[in-house]
Amino acid sequence: MDEEAPKRRRRGRVLRASVLAIASATLLIGGALIRRADSADLQDVARELFPAPSASFMDRLDVSVFQRGNLHTHSARTDGDSPAQVVIDWYRTHGYQFLALTDHNTYLDGARPPEVQDHDFVVIPGEEITMVAAMQPVHVNAICTKERIGGGTFRTPGAALAWATAKILAQDGVAIVNHPNFHWALDPEHIAEAKGAQLLEIWSGHPHVRSDGDEGHASAEAKWDQVLSSGRSIAAVAVDDMHALTGLNKNVPQAPPGVAWVEVFAEETSQEAICEALAAGKLYASAGPRITHLGVGDDRFTLDVETPELKVEFLDHGGQLLASEQPEAVEDSGDDEARPVYRASYRLNGTERFVRARLTAPDGKRAWTQAYWVAR
Numbered sequence: 001m002d003e004e005a006p007k008r009r010r011r012g013r014v015l016r017a018s019v020l021a022i023a024s025a026t027l028l029i030g031g032a033l034i035r036r037a038d039s040a041d042l043q044d045v046a047r048e049l050f051p052a053p054s055a056s057f058m059d060r061l062d063v064s065v066f067q068r069g070n071l072h073t074h075s076a077r078t079d080g081d082s083p084a085q086v087v088i089d090w091y092r093t094h095g096y097q098f099l100a101l102t103d104h105n106t107y108l109d110g111a112r113p114p115e116v117q118d119h120d121f122v123v124i125p126g127e128e129i130t131m132v133a134a135m136q137p138v139h140v141n142a143i144c145t146k147e148r149i150g151g152g153t154f155r156t157p158g159a160a161l162a163w164a165t166a167k168i169l170a171q172d173g174v175a176i177v178n179h180p181n182f183h184w185a186l187d188p189e190h191i192a193e194a195k196g197a198q199l200l201e202i203w204s205g206h207p208h209v210r211s212d213g214d215e216g217h218a219s220a221e222a223k224w225d226q227v228l229s230s231g232r233s234i235a236a237v238a239v240d241d242m243h244a245l246t247g248l249n250k251n252v253p254q255a256p257p258g259v260a261w262v263e264v265f266a267e268e269t270s271q272e273a274i275c276e277a278l279a280a281g282k283l284y285a286s287a288g289p290r291i292t293h294l295g296v297g298d299d300r301f302t303l304d305v306e307t308p309e310l311k312v313e314f315l316d317h318g319g320q321l322l323a324s325e326q327p328e329a330v331e332d333s334g335d336d337e338a339r340p341v342y343r344a345s346y347r348l349n350g351t352e353r354f355v356r357a358r359l360t361a362p363d364g365k366r367a368w369t370q371a372y373w374v375a376r
């Protein structure tokens, strides 16, 4: 009989117990570490220590000067209720820096508009190319063009969009694919045919264009997202499609002024600066919320706003929600006159294709930034 056997068994038991104790301790510490790693602080520290093979935005923007304008407006020259001069005067005296008057197949030359061109307000050339395709209305706004283009009848909505866009680009103009949900005329596949069109209307104050969709139809914003998700870069605009300045003529569409607009990233109120920015999609769209500073660069997307009473959603392709935030007060400059600043920001984690922001006020009114693409 081996006298050492019980000792070995005892040593075996002690060893097993120690291994178990060490394993449990490791699990406990590991668990604690994993829990700690949830904290944003630790993630930031980790990022500093081990910078990711970094994702960064392709654009770099630092914008705090905006030119407010409406890109879709009608006058009595076609189906609006007021004369062109009166319409222009309304926008000039209501906080706008520019206006494109876009009557149906009727061109307005911004260089020789009614007597309004001054240092803080400009009229830019415009026309709503008004076409019919497969019995549906297909409209494209020609902005910053040099002469009238007019409309036509086409076999398919895609063919109409392709024709109008090519005509506009041939004049170095800016093409807006208008109201995709008017008569549910345009789907993302049609919009893809508007090759080179810089802008897409995703929201309108016109009561018949159904920007928000319904049970059976996607919203114009969702259609925009589908176009973006296909890899095509096109900028979103919001417009009045104003027809009813006085509202006294009930035979015109009852779309009032001042409901939705764009804020263009341009330092000066000139036709040249505004047209250049529009062509580059340098703007944000709004039907209410205001952004006072927009910053995109490296791995950060930052928005400053005037009130914390906003929901700021950061979205990726397919409408995927990356983060939803309420803006937080940031240190003020110490200047008593300065208004408080509230900030929402998003930091790339490296998985995004693009990031865009949507702001929603308590009354449901929204604003939309463009999609900023991520490079790796």
Ligand SMILES: [Zn+2]
Pocket: 128, 139, 178, 179
């Ligand atoms: Zn239209």
Ligand SMILES: [Zn+2]
Pocket: 072, 073, 074, 128, 241
């Ligand atoms: Zn219109």
